[in-house]
Amino acid sequence: MENVVIIGTGCAGLTAALYTARANLRPIVLTGIMPGGLLTTTSIVENYPGFPEGIDGFELMTRMQKQAERFGAKVQFGTVESIDFTGTPLRLTVDGSEISTKTVIIASGAGHRHLGLESESLLERKGVTYCATCDGALPMFRNQPLVVVGGGDSACEEAMYLTRFGAKVYLIHRRDSLRASRIMAERTLANPKIQPVWNSVVTEILDVREDRVTGVRVRNLKTEEESLLDCAGVFVAIGHVPNTQLFKGIVEMDDNGYITPKRGTETNVTGVFVAGDCSDHVYRQAVTAAGFGCAAAIDTERYLAALSQ
Ligand code: NAP
Numbered sequence: 001m002e003n004v005v006i007i008g009t010g011c012a013g014l015t016a017a018l019y020t021a022r023a024n025l026r027p028i029v030l031t032g033i034m035p036g037g038l039l040t041t042t043s044i045v046e047n048y049p050g051f052p053e054g055i056d057g058f059e060l061m062t063r064m065q066k067q068a069e070r071f072g073a074k075v076q077f078g079t080v081e082s083i084d085f086t087g088t089p090l091r092l093t094v095d096g097s098e099i100s101t102k103t104v105i106i107a108s109g110a111g112h113r114h115l116g117l118e119s120e121s122l123l124e125r126k127g128v129t130y131c132a133t134c135d136g137a138l139p140m141f142r143n144q145p146l147v148v149v150g151g152g153d154s155a156c157e158e159a160m161y162l163t164r165f166g167a168k169v170y171l172i173h174r175r176d177s178l179r180a181s182r183i184m185a186e187r188t189l190a191n192p193k194i195q196p197v198w199n200s201v202v203t204e205i206l207d208v209r210e211d212r213v214t215g216v217r218v219r220n221l222k223t224e225e226e227s228l229l230d231c232a233g234v235f236v237a238i239g240h241v242p243n244t245q246l247f248k249g250i251v252e253m254d255d256n257g258y259i260t261p262k263r264g265t266e267t268n269v270t271g272v273f274v275a276g277d278c279s280d281h282v283y284r285q286a287v288t289a290a291g292f293g294c295a296a297a298i299d300t301e302r303y304l305a306a307l308s309q
Contacts, residue, residue, distance in 0.1 A: 001089050001100045001101060001102060002026075002027075002028050002099060002100065002101035002102070003020075003025040003026060003027070003101070003102055003103065003304060004020050004025050004027045004028070004101060004102070004103045004104070004105060004300055004304070005027070005028045005029075005030065005090075005092060005099055005101040005103075005104050005105075006020070006027050006028070006029045006030065006104075006105045006107055007030050007032065007080055007092075007104065007105070007106050007107060007108050008029075008030070008031075008032055008037065008106070008107035008108045008109050008243075008276065008278075009029055009030075009031045009032070009035050009036055009037060009061070009065065009075060010036065010037020010038060010039060010061070010107060010109045010276060010277070010289060011037065011039060011061075011064065011276065011286045011287075011289035011290040011293060012107035012109070012275035012276025012277070012289040012290065012292050012293035012296070013029060013037070013105070013107035013109075013275070013276070013293060014029070014061065014064040014065055014067075014068050014073075014290075014293070015064065015068075015275075015289075015290040015291075015293030015294050015297070016105045016107055016275055016293040016294070016296050016297040016300075017029045017068035017073040017075070017293075017297075018064070018067055018068040018071065018073065018297075019293070019294050019297030019298065019301070020073070020105075020297045020300060020301065021068055021069075021071035021072045021073040022071045023297070023301045024072070025300075025301065025304065026072050026073075026074065027068075027072075027073050027074070028074050028076055028099065028101075029068065029073050029074065029075045029076065030076055030078050030079070030080060030092075030094060031075060031076065031077050031078065032078075032079050032080070032108060032109075032243070033079055034109075035075075035077065036058065036061035036062070036065070037061065037109050038109060038110065038111075038240070038277070039057040039058075039060060039061055039286055040057055040058045040061050041057065041131040041133050041134050042057035042133060042157070043056065043057065043133045043157070043161055044056060044057075045057050045060055045286060047285070047286075047287070048060060048286050048287055049287060057133070060286070064290075076094075078094040078095045079094065079095060080092050080093070080094055080246060081093045081094065081095065081096070082246070083104075083246060083247065083250065085104075085250055085251070085269045085272060088102070088270075088271065089101055089102060090102070090103070090104050090269075090271055090272065092104070102271060102304060102307065103271045103272070103273065103300045103303060103304060104271065104272045104273070105265075105272075105273045105274070105275060105293075105296045105297070105300060106244075106247065106251065106259060106267070106272065106273070106274045106275070106278060106279075107274070107275045107276045107278065107289075107293060107296070108242075108243040108244060108246075108278045109242075109243050109276055109277045109278055110240035110241060110242045110243060110277040110278060110284075111240060111241055111243055112130035112131075112236065112237075112240060112241075113236075113238050113239045113240055113241050114130075114236065115149065115202060115236055115238065117202070117203070117204060117205060119204050119205040119206070119208050120205055120234075120236070122208050123205050123208065123211075123212070123213055123234075126211055126212050126213065127140065127205075127212050127213025127232060127233050127234060128205060128213060128233075128234045128236065129233065129234070129235055129236070130235070130236050130237070131158075131235075132148075132157075132158035132159075132161045132162050132235050132237075133158075133161060135233075135235075136158075136161055136162050136164070136165050136166075136235075137164075137165055140212075140232055140233065141162070141165050141166055141232055141233045142165055142166075143165075143166070143167050144166055144167055144231065144232035144233065145166060145167050145168050145169075145170065145229070145230055145231045145232065146162050146165075146166035146167075146168070146169050146170070146231055146232060146233045146234075146235065147169070147170045147172060147202070147216055147229065147231045147233065147234045147235065148162065148169055148170070148171050148172070148235045148237055149172050149173075149202055149234065149235070149236050149237065149238055150171075150173065150236070150237035150238040150239070151171075151173035151174070151175060151177075151178045151179045151180065152178075152179045152180050152237065152238075152239060153179075153180045153181055153184050154237040154239075155171060155173070155178075155180065155237035155238070156171075156178065156180040156184040156185060156187070156188040157184065157237075158235045158237045159171045159188055159191075159194050159235075160187060160188055160191060160194070162233075162235065163191055163193040163194060166193070166232075166233075167193075168193050168194075168195060169193055169194045169195070170195050170196075170197050170229055170231065171188065171194055171195070171196045171197065172197040172200050172201070172202060172216070172218060173196065173197070173198060173199075173200070174199065174200065174201050174221060175198070175199060176198040176199050197218060197229070199220055199221045199222045200218045200219065200220050200221065201218070201219055201221060202216045202217070202218055202234070203217045203218065203219050203226070204216070204217040205217075205234055206228070213231065213232055213233055213234055214230065214231075214232070215228050215229055215230045215231055216228070216229050216231060216234060240277065240284075241256075241257060242256070242257045242258050242259070242277065242278045242279070242281075243278055244257045244258070244259055244278050245257070247259065250269065251267050251268065251269055251272060251274070252267065252268040256281065258278065258279050258280070258281050259274045259278055259279040260279070261273075261274055261279060264295060264299050265292065265295050265296040265299045266299060266303075271303065273296040273299050273300050273303075274296065275289070275292040275293045275295065275296035276289040276292050276293060277289055279292070280292065
């Protein structure tokens with residue numbers, strides 16, 4: 001039986017792995033479908049302490065994994081298919097095999113929120129994407145007009161990144177001011193290649209019949225006027241949804257699916273702890289996720305120590 005299984009290899013999961021590994025608990029860390037988590041899709045991370053020049057998101061996560069492995073964490077590629085938290089040990093089915101464990105740290109993170117348009121799902125990977133750093137350099141987007149949807153830090157970051165490749169970038173936001181941090185908002189609005197489209201929502205992505213993105217239909221929420229914008233790519237950056245569906249009805253969560261800890265990082269299920277974006281809709285930073293990962297590891301270690309007394 002394992003001492004601790006950590007679900008997720010983002011900042012929270014890998015920090016929990018580092019701490020539990022250094023406590024000699026030999027954690028198993030399950031990657032899920034996105035090893036390294038959402039930060040691997042970011043370009044330069046400028047606000048993670050200790051890197052005055054910034055650090056590439058993928059590199060930061062690779063370093064975190066190496067650091068945890070150095071102390072004995074075992075990172076295993078795999079996705080949890082089902083859980084049985086009804087008794088002890090806790091049981092997880094991972095790609096068809098069962099793992100029994102004394103404790104679990106849920107650090108499953110969050111995924112990209114979708115607009116919810118039919119044309120969006122039909123044109124995904126055909127010009128609709130959720131990650132500028134992953135896809136922005138593709139030839140289909142070079143020297144073309146591009147659209148970013150959203151008004152937060154992610155949307156600003158994507159828009160600025162895309163100015164390297166696109167002819168111009170429309171930033172379509174449903175209100176008339178950005179939610180992004182001031183420094184990001186100012187940089188974005190000062191960029192001559194970025195054209196904000198305020199008070200507007202995308203109602204359709206064109207052109208499903210051509211099987212590629214050729215433009216968007218936009219509705220101005222103030223005037224109700226509809227217009228068309230030509231573009232070769234749509235980058236959706238409208239926030240995230242927690243990856244917690246698997247735990248629904250078992251681990252307590254709020255109406256939006258964020259796991260709600262009882263005390264510290266303890267959940268309502270004995271031996272199950274939580275850390276990072278799957279339980280945090282307030283801070284959602286790499287450094288806070290890492291902090292929660294550390295806290296979950298310490299809580300887990302104390303729980304295991306009390307068990308063995
Ligand atoms: P966010 O801050 O939640 O912003 C989401 C944006 O999408 C908001 O502007 C929101 O509009 C808009 N939106 C939400 N649902 C929509 C819908 N259905 N249709 C159209 N627009 C919609 O998400 P985020 O930008 O991904 O940032 C998440 C967290 O990560 C934040 O805490 C952020 O600070 C952090 N982050 C930091 C950095 C950095 O510092 N380098 C980079 C990326 C992210 P409203 O404004 O009207 O609500």
